[in-house]
Amino acid sequence: MMNVIEKGILAPRQQADVSPIADASLELAADKLGLAIDTTGASCGVGLFRGTRPLVEIIIERGRTHSASLVPAIEQSLSLLDAAVADIDYYMVTTGPGSFTGIRIGLATVKGMAFPAGAPIIPVTSLAALAAPFCASSVAPGVADISLGAEPPLVVSQLDARSERLYAGAMLGHQCLVPPHATHCRAWTEQIFDELIPTYAASTPAPRLIVVGSGSQTLVTHPYWQERLSAQPLLVEYIPDQRLSARGVALAASQAVASYQQAAFVSPEALTAFYISKSQAERLAEKSGHEN
Template sequence: MILLALETATATCGAAVLREGRVVAQAHLHRPRVHSERLTPLVEDVLRHADASSAELDAVAVSEGPGSYTGLRIGVSTAKGWALSADAALVGVPTLEAYAARVRPMAAPGDVVCALLDARRDEVYAGAYRVTTDDVTEHAPTKALPVEALPDWMGGVPGRLWLVGDGAPKSRETLAALDAPQTLVPSDELPPSAVRVARRGRQRLAAEDPDDVATFEPLYVKDVHATPAPSPFA
């Protein structure tokens, strides 16, 4: 199987190709606001380096969110286009799950990885995942919430707490209230990766049906905790 994967949910713009489960090409730009101009050329580059044509694609995996509204829209629309043109399966991969899976090789079973993306103001997109011997599983559901609400949302942490993502630095002090040993993984050392999206996408396709190209939408995770703007008449 030849699988193309896209990561555009954050400032990272990336593409990768798996052939029979092996990474054969990848390219990433870690710069904001380049997705609309650079994503398609990146895809063309990785396909060329993988010695694969678009017609040979069996599947397209895309980081589905939460994250940047614009980045998600660009990534999902591009993924749909390549899937349709190649008559390939489409699979969405939760952005925070893929990010947490990058940390798993460093962690021990029972640890919790909290992936945090900055949602501006005092809020973050958060997802927490329990580390097992060979995977990560949901510990707390993905939400958009104020930093101050993170400890109650997280609950108990049986092992070490790993923090990753550009929302981690502003959340670290608040999460210290959980009284668990804590490790912050700098996002510039471990940025989001299309390779991890590819591997999670391959896993999901092996376990469940692909997504419907016509109806698939990004997982925006609307910020239900947003503070209303003050009334000009108050």
């Protein structure tokens, strides 16, 4: 049985409705228990997995209250399996970009849990976790109402950083084509249409582009995107409301292991945040220092 907290209300959901991607190359060890956590956005995601098979997943949508919600959600997940922290073999966590406070809460919690036993951690970016459910030739049911066909699509994920700024990245299958970085709508549009799509289309008879994440609406409504798309017709599927989840974290972690093997794991001491940009407080401090 999988359980999901929707807006603070615990609701059961049959495990058969949330099967993971059926791709053996993505599997982590099926006999190991992994805890996946995401606290980089407005919602808080916690899940327990064996390989990519979900056992329990909890999503809390109460705004940014991760400091109060995360540990109880972890405890509830473990209790549903009659398990303890000592039973967790490894951890998976998003390191950013996203909410600076949320990132710190998630990383501090995972470090504190993993440190006593020296349990390994698989860090993944929030953009990788957004893209992961769409990066294979089939998609986990319940992730989105979408069918991908035989070939993996080009997946561009972006988070809204305001004022036409984005945190963006691109994936094709297990391959990271463009690592997460800070950009603007026009520059990202140029990179997608001038670099990514031509390279992808040259090797794929029916190229498909999936645009996912909170920055998607900002990107695809930008006049320059509309101009480029009208000049280069392409099958594009927009999924702006795809939220970060523990399931996406687990899939991104399994893809990282498939690509990097042991190098995908870090020790609790080596786990660090991936902010991309400086916080508002840091920018204000720098500005104040320059003025003084």
